Each structure stands twice: as C-alpha cells, then as structure tokens.
Amino acid sequence: MSWILKNLWLIPVLPLLAAGISALLKRPNRSLSAGLAIGALGTSFLLSLAAFAQTLGKHGAAARQVHNFDWFALGDTVVRLGWVLDPLTAAMVVMITFVGSLIFIFSVGYMSHDENFTRFFCFLSLFAAAMLGLIIANNLLLLFMCWELVGLASYLLIGFWFHKPSAAAAAKKAFITTRIGDVFFFLGIVWLYSETGTLLFYDAGRGCLEQDALAKMVAHSTIGGLAASSAIGLLLFAGAVGKSGQLPLHVWLPDAMEGPTPVSALIHAATMVAAGVFLVARVYPLMELQQAGVSQPIPLTAVTWIGALTAVFAAFVAVAQTDIKRILAYSTVSQLGYMFMGLGIGGVGVGMFHLLTHAFFKALLFLGSGSIIHGCHEEQDIRRMGGIRKFMPTTFATYAIGMMALSGVPLVFCGFWSKDEILNAAWLYQPSKIPFFLGLGGAFLTAFYMTRQMCFVFAGKYRGGHETAHDDHGHSHSHGDAHAHDPHESPAVMTLPLQILAACTVLLTLVSTPLWPWLPHYLNGESAHLDPGHLFNAGTLTLLLVSAVVVATGIGLGWWFYGLLPAEKPDEKDPLEQQFPEQFAWSRGKFFFDELYAATFVRWNARLGLLCNDLDRRVLDLLVSIVGWATNGCAHIAKLFDELVVNKLFDAGCTEVRRGAEAASELQGGQIHQYLRSIGVALILFVFILAVGCNK
Amino acid sequence: MSPLWCYLTVSALLFCIGLAGALTRRNAIMVLIGIELMLNAANLNFIAFWRFSEHPETQTGLMFALFSIAIAAAEAAVGLALIITIYRHFKTANVDKVEDLKG
Numbered sequence: 171m172s173w174i175l176k177n178l179w180l181i182p183v184l185p186l187l188a189a190g191i192s193a194l195l196k197r198p199n200r201s202l203s204a205g206l207a208i209g210a211l212g213t214s215f216l217l218s219l220a221a222f223a224q225t226l227g228k229h230g231a232a233a234r235q236v237h238n239f240d241w242f243a244l245g246d247t248v249v250r251l252g253w254v255l256d257p258l259t260a261a262m263v264v265m266i267t268f269v270g271s272l273i274f275i276f277s278v279g280y281m282s283h284d285e286n287f288t289r290f291f292c293f294l295s296l297f298a299a300a301m302l303g304l305i306i307a308n309n310l311l312l313l314f315m316c317w318e319l320v321g322l323a324s325y326l327l328i329g330f331w332f333h334k335p336s337a338a339a340a341a342k343k344a345f346i347t348t349r350i351g352d353v354f355f356f357l358g359i360v361w362l363y364s365e366t367g368t369l370l371f372y373d374a375g376r377g378c379l380e381q382d383a384l385a386k387m388v389a390h391s392t393i394g395g396l397a398a399s400s401a402i403g404l405l406l407f408a409g410a411v412g413k414s415g416q417l418p419l420h421v422w423l424p425d426a427m428e429g430p431t432p433v434s435a436l437i438h439a440a441t442m443v444a445a446g447v448f449l450v451a452r453v454y455p456l457m458e459l460q461q462a463g464v465s466q467p468i469p470l471t472a473v474t475w476i477g478a479l480t481a482v483f484a485a486f487v488a489v490a491q492t493d494i495k496r497i498l499a500y501s502t503v504s505q506l507g508y509m510f511m512g513l514g515i516g517g518v519g520v521g522m523f524h525l526l527t528h529a530f531f532k533a534l535l536f537l538g539s540g541s542i543i544h545g546c547h548e549e550q551d552i553r554r555m556g557g558i559r560k561f562m563p564t565t566f567a568t569y570a571i572g573m574m575a576l577s578g579v580p581l582v583f584c585g586f587w588s589k590d591e592i593l594n595a596a597w598l599y600q601p602s603k604i605p606f607f608l609g610l611g612g613a614f615l616t617a618f619y620m621t622r623q624m625c626f627v628f629a630g631k632y633r634g635g636h637e638t639a640h641d642d643h644g645h646s647h648s649h650g651d652a653h654a655h656d657p658h659e660s661p662a663v664m665t666l667p668l669q670i671l672a673a674c675t676v677l678l679t680l681v682s683t684p685l686w687p688w689l690p691h692y693l694n695g696e697s698a699h700l701d702p703g704h705l706f707n708a709g710t711l712t713l714l715l716v717s718a719v720v721v722a723t724g725i726g727l728g729w730w731f732y733g734l735l736p737a738e739k740p741d742e743k744d745p746l747e748q749q750f751p752e753q754f755a756w757s758r759g760k761f762f763f764d765e766l767y768a769a770t771f772v773r774w775n776a777r778l779g780l781l782c783n784d785l786d787r788r789v790l791d792l793l794v795s796i797v798g799w800a801t802n803g804c805a806h807i808a809k810l811f812d813e814l815v816v817n818k819l820f821d822a823g824c825t826e827v828r829r830g831a832e833a834a835s836e837l838q839g840g841q842i843h844q845y846l847r848s849i850g851v852a853l854i855l856f857v858f859i860l861a862v863g864c865n866k
Numbered sequence: 867m868s869p870l871w872c873y874l875t876v877s878a879l880l881f882c883i884g885l886a887g888a889l890t891r892r893n894a895i896m897v898l899i900g901i902e903l904m905l906n907a908a909n910l911n912f913i914a915f916w917r918f919s920e921h922p923e924t925q926t927g928l929m930f931a932l933f934s935i936a937i938a939a940a941e942a943a944v945g946l947a948l949i950i951t952i953y954r955h956f957k958t959a960n961v962d963k964v965e966d967l968k969g
Binding site for chain 2: 838839840841842843846847850853
C-alpha cells in the first residue's frame with residue numbers, strides 16, 4: 171500500500187487544523203489566519219498531486235485503492251470507515267485544492283476591508299476540509315457527515331454578513347431547502363444499510379457498490395414493483411437535487427449569492443453544489459442497475475430528465491436577471507443540470523468531465539464578477555455598470571475567456587468540449603431525443619445571456635456614479651467627484667488568480683478534445699489514445715458544427731439585442747422586454763417559484779405552525795394547568811394531613827422517647843462504685859440462678 | 867494431692883476478697899488491685915479444673931491461664947495509665963470524686 175493512500179486523510183485534515191487554529195487564536199491575526207488557510211490548502215494541493223500521480227497509468231478496477239479501518243464496535247456490529255483513491259477522487263481533490271487555493275488568495279484582496287477577515291478564513295478552511303472529506307470518503311455515512319458539514323459551512327458563509335437581513339434569510343433558506351433533500355438522502359442511507367448491512371462503498375467484495383450487494387438489491391422488489399436498488403438510487407438522487415440546486419429545489423442557490431463573492435465562487439459554483447453530481451457519480455454502480463422489465467435504469471432516467479429540464483429552465487431565467495451574480499447563479503444551476511444530464515445518459519466520465527471544466531471557468535467568472543463588484547464600489551446591478559473594459563482590462567480579458575468557455579465557443583475553450591461531450595451522448599441516447607434538444611436550447615440561451623451580461627457590463631459607457639444612480643446601496647455620491655467613484659482595476663492579489671484560472675481554462679482543452687480525450691477517459695478509468703479519426707468521424711463533426719452554429723446564433727442575437735446599441739441609462743427598458751414582454755416577465759420573475767413556494771409550502775407550514783401554537787396554548791396548556799391544579803390541591807390535602815396528624819403523632823412520640831431517656835439516664839450515675847456494685851449483684855444473682863437451675 | 871474443692875474454696879475466697887476490695891475502696895489503685903485479685907481467682911479456677919479434668923496432658927488450661935495473665939498485665943498497664951491521667955486531670959485518685967460522666 172502506497173504512502174499517499176495511507177495518508178490520504180491528511181488532505182482534509184490540514185485545512186481542518188487551519189480552521190481550528192485560527193478559531194482558537196486569542197485575538198484575530200489577519201496575516202496568520204490567511205497564511206494558515208492558504209498554506210494548509212496549498213499543502214493539501216501538493217498531497218493531492220501525489221495522490222493523482224498514484225492513480226495515473228492504472229485502468230479499470232486496478233485504479234481503485236481503498237483503505238478501511240474500524241471506527242467503533244457496537245455489540246457485534248463493527249462500524250467501519252475508510253477512504254478511497256480512484257480517478258474520481260484524485261481529479262476532484264486536485265481541482266478543489268487548486269481552485270480553492272486560488273480563491274483563498276483572491277479573498278485576501280476581496281475581503282481586505284472586512285473586519286471579520288479571520289472568521290472568514292476560518293469558515294473557508296472548515297468548508298474546504300469538509301468538502302475534501304466528502305470526496306475521499308469510502309463510506310456513505312462519512313460522506314453524509316461531510317455533506318452536512320459543507321452544508322453548515324455554506325450556511326455560515328452565506329450568512330457571513332448576517333447583519334443584512336437578506337443574507338440571514340438567504341442562509342436560512344439555503345439550509346432549510348437542502349435539508350429537504352437531505353431527509354431523503356438519509357432515508358436512502360438507512361435503507362441501503364438495511365439492505366446490504368454495510369455503508370462502505372468498496373470493501374474487497376463486501377461493499378455496498380460491489381457485485382454481491384448490488385445483485386441482492388436489484389432482486390429485492392418493493393412497493394409498486396420498484397426494485398430496492400432503484401428506490402434507494404432515487405432517494406440518494408433527491409439528496410443530490412437539494413445540494414446541487416436542481417428543479418424543484420433550486421430556489422436557494424440564487425439567493426445564496428448574498429454571501430461574499432469568493433464564497434459564491436468556491437461553494438456555490440465550483441465545489442459544494444457539485445457535491446450532488448459527485449454523489450451520483452460515486453454511487454453510479456447503484457444508479458445504473460437495471461431492474462427486470464424496465465428498459466432503462468430508473469434512477470438514471472430521473473437524473474437525465476431533471477438535469478435536462480433544469481438546464482434549459484435555469485438558462486431561460488438567467489436571460490432576464492439584472493444582478494451580475496444572480497445571472498451566474500442561474501447559469502450554475504443550468505450547468506449543474508447539464509452535468510446531471512451527462513451523468514444520466516453518458517456515464518461518469520461525461521458528467522464529471524463537465525463538472526471539472528465548469529469548476530474552473532465558473533470560478534473564474536465568479537472571481538471576475540467579484541473583481542468587478544469590488545471595482546464598482548459594491549455595485550451588483552449590471553444596469554449600473556457598463557464600459558468597465560476601459561477601467562479593468564485584466565478583469566475584462568479573463569472574464570471574456572470565462573464567458574466564452576461557459577457559452578461554449580468552439581475549439582480552444584474546455585467548456586465547449588465538455589458540453590459537446592454531453593450533447594454527443596444525448597444524441598446517442600436511445601429512449602428519447604428530447605434531452606438533446608433541451609440541451610441544445612440551453613446552450614443557445616447560455617450563449618445569449620452571457621453575451622447580454624458582457625454587453626451590459628463591459629460595453630458602452632459607465633452608467634454608475636451618475637446622478638441617476640440610486641443611493642440605496644449605502645454610498646453617498648457627491649456631485650463633482652464622479653471620477654473618484656469611477657471603477658478601478660483590482661490589486662494583483664485578485665487579478666493573479668483570475669489569470670491563472672483563465673490559463674487553466676484554455677490549457678484544460680489540451681486534454682479534453684476528441685483528438686486526445688484524456689480527461690474524460692481518465693475519469694472513467696480508461697486509457698486514452700491520440701485518435702484523429704474520432705475527430706473527423708462524421709457524426710462527431712456534424713454535432714460539433716451544429717453546436718457551434720447554435721452558440722454563434724446565441725452570441726450573435728445577444729450582440730444584436732444588447733451590443734449594437736448599448737444601454738445609455740440604468741433605468742432603460744430591456745430591449746428584449748420590448749419585443750417579448752410576456753416571456754420576459756416570466757424569466758424576470760424566475761417562473762415565480764419563490765412566490766409559488768411562499769403561497770403553498772411556506773404558508774401551509776406557517777398555518778401548521780399557528781395551528782400548533784393554538785393547540786399548544788389552548789389545549790395542551792389547559793391540560794397542563796389542570797394537572798397543575800390537581801397537584802396543587804393534593805398538595806394542600808397532604809399538607810393538612812401532615813400538620814394535623816403526622817406532626818401531632820410525631821411530637822407525642824418524641825415526648826415519650828425523651829421521658830424514657832431521662833429515666834434511663836438516671837442509671838448513668840458516673841460513680842464507678844455504683845457500676846461495680848450492679849455488676850456484683852448481677853453476678854451473685856446469676857450464680858444463685860445457676861445453682862438453683864443445676865440442682866433441679 | 868489436695869482435692870478439687872480445696873482449690874475452689876481458695877479461689878472463691880480470693881474472688882470475694884477481690885470483689886469486696888473493689889467495691890469498698892475509694893482509691894482507684896486499690897480498686898484495680900481488687901480486680902487483679904478476681905482475675906487471679908479465675909486463673910486459679912482454670913488451672914484447677916484443667917488439672918482435675920479427664921485429659922490433663924493436653925495443656926489447654928495452662929495455655930488459657932497464660933493468655934489470661936498476659937491480658938491481665940496489658941489491662942493493668944492500660945488501667946494504670948488511665949488512673950495516672952485521671953489523677954493529673956482531677957488532682958485526685960478518689961473514684962467517688964470522678965463523676966463527670968453522669969447522665
């Protein structure tokens with residue numbers, strides 16, 4: 171067993187230590203906390219590289235190494251934990267530690283004015299630790315624990331500026347919404363345990379993802395003819411839906427943008443929200459089990475459809491948003507939908523491939539938006555930006571690369587290839603062609619809304635800082651010094667991570683084209699070869715052309731609507747709104763999911779709460795009061811009995827005892843002779859009795 | 867050898883003398899001496915009954931008497947120590963004057 175496999179636990183534990191130490195520091199020490207967090211995650215990155223190197227050159231089952239150990243024994247049951255090192259783990263830990271380190275460095279600049287700087291880094295480290303633990307876990311229980319920990323860290327970081335009511339509400343919303351999915355997830359875990367008797371994924375043939383357990387689960391038929399494996403798969407997927415913000419539990423993710431932007435980049439774009447996708451990929455052997463009499467694996471069908479619907483739905487909503495981060499949030503939801511679709515129809519390699527590329531360019535986009543927000547004095551409304559290109563050239567260049575990768579501009583951007591891989595798989599998907607067209611529609615919308623955002627933010631002239639700017643965001647603008655409020659480029663500590671991420675976005679392309687599809691094959695545990703023939707395969711080429719045309723149409727339409735005549739004033743009507751007022755209203759209103767939930771679940775819940783309150787006050791309180799009164803009455807009776815009967819008797823008894831004792835104490839004369847005399851008399855009496863007795 | 871009753875009579879006399887002494891004397895030391903006499907009367911009884919028993923060869927009475935004497939010595943030591951302490955405390959050895967333990 172290799173050194174790195176035995177010590178894989180160090181990867182999550184180092185950031186955990188950093189979090190613990192900076193939490194225990196007596197007084198906040200900015201440079202120490204930041205240094206600890208970045209140093210720990212950097213070291214984890216190096217360890218991850220070692221782990222990654224360990225998995226290279228191995229294929230199939232040989233690429234998976236596990237290390238299990240006993241945690242504790244409860245009677246005869248031994249609870250075992252462990253970690254697993256396979257291409258999935260290795261790729262994820264490298265991505266998380268690398269992107270995470272860059273985001274930590276970015277945060278040093280972004281949060282420099284915040285007074286709770288050390289708390290921020292403590293929470294970030296805690297998050298990184300939990301996320302890495304989630305990735306390496308070889309036990310569903312351990313995975314679930316880390317899953318809840320990342321949820322907690324997400325809650326803490328969304329609510330980082332808890333003095334803002336909207337941030338506090340968003341934190342609660344995120345926590346409670348994901349909790350709904352987690353309940354199902356937990357049910358799935360319990361069911362899985364009762365079916366297989368273990369929660370270890372891989373355990374030399376005894377794990378719950380290995381042949382014996384899978385065969386047992388697929389044979390066990392439950393309610394409605396659904397095999398246990400399918401039911402458990404659906405339950406686990408429900409957990410993933412909550413965490414990854416899929417329909418219908420997506421509502422928390424856009425609101426989560428209330429947190430600091432580095433948090434949005436790390437947690438709500440690159441890593442935590444991808445945990446749901448990762449979960450499905452991790453339990454893929456369970457998901458793809460095909461029960462008798464059904465042509466497709468039921469869980470995977472659900473994954474595909476939810477993913478496809480979410481992809482196009484969220485992209486449609488993103489079109490009409492005006493908050494720079496909310497656009498990106500809906501884009502994240504949409505891209506997560508793509509990942510699920512990729513998992514459902516193409517397998518682990520396809521879905522995880524998009525997850526990895528997406529992590530890079532979405533982190534880039536979020537950090538870029540952070541840089542813009544920082545430069546524009548905490549302004550987030552794209553209608554009050556414009557012309558930023560002149561002020562922030564580095565941010566513009568890197569943001570453009572991220573935007574092109576997200577939109578899927580052909581050839582040199584990894585986003586194009588990973589999205590193409592998904593569309594390719596969707597085209598070959600037998601049961602239905604609808605996911606393919608949904609995906610294509612999503613790709614078109616993505617290109618469109620990203621172009622719209624680019625035009626609003628970077629083209630035209632700067633619309634913020636004018637007299638028309640509303641003063642509702644806390645800055646007081648005085649006339650005449652508008653130039654002092656012009657946007658400014660961010661410091662190097664923020665632009666450097668942007669440049670590195672942009673470089674990665676392009677460089678990742680080298681290992682992801684169909685010419686040499688090393689990354690997707692590596693994730694599947696297969697080897698990849700240079701294959702020029704595959705690229706010029708007729709089907710592949712057609713699809714490439716189709717998606718390129720779709721993307722070009724999206725970008726062209728976006729440019730036509732927003733780029734030709736850039737908005738002049740912040741409160742101008744959106745050009746799209748003039749053309750399609752009805753559709754635009756639906757998109758702007760996010761399909762009124764929040765209102766729907768507020769009118770149904772939230773209101774029902776509130777009613778139930780009021781009902782419970784009434785029940786509590788009117789019925790239960792009354793019962794409690796009756797019991798109280800009854801007890802009080804009994805107590806009074808007991809008191810009277812005590813005073814009148816027991817006390818009297820006791821006093822009488824005491825008097826008698828005292829009188830007897832007084833009489834007895836007369837015998838205690840203190841005179842030794844008296845005692846001796848008594849003894850002598852007693853002796854004589856005894857002798858006399860003895861003598862009389864013996865003579866009888 | 868004198869018959870058993872001679873011994874028993876001597877022993878009874880000794881006991882009675884001791885008892886009378888212990889009961890009548892005021893001086894604590896004299897009381898203690900009376901007690902010692904009674905003890906020795908008992909010892910004499912042990913020896914006598916042993917000597918006239920069916921198995922005089924077993925030495926049990928002898929051992930009993932030896933233990934009794936040893937305990938008497940220990941008891942005398944303790945008693946004398948008590949008397950000395952009483953004397954120091956009350957400045958008298960008259961037991962009638964020592965009656966602080968009256969109930």
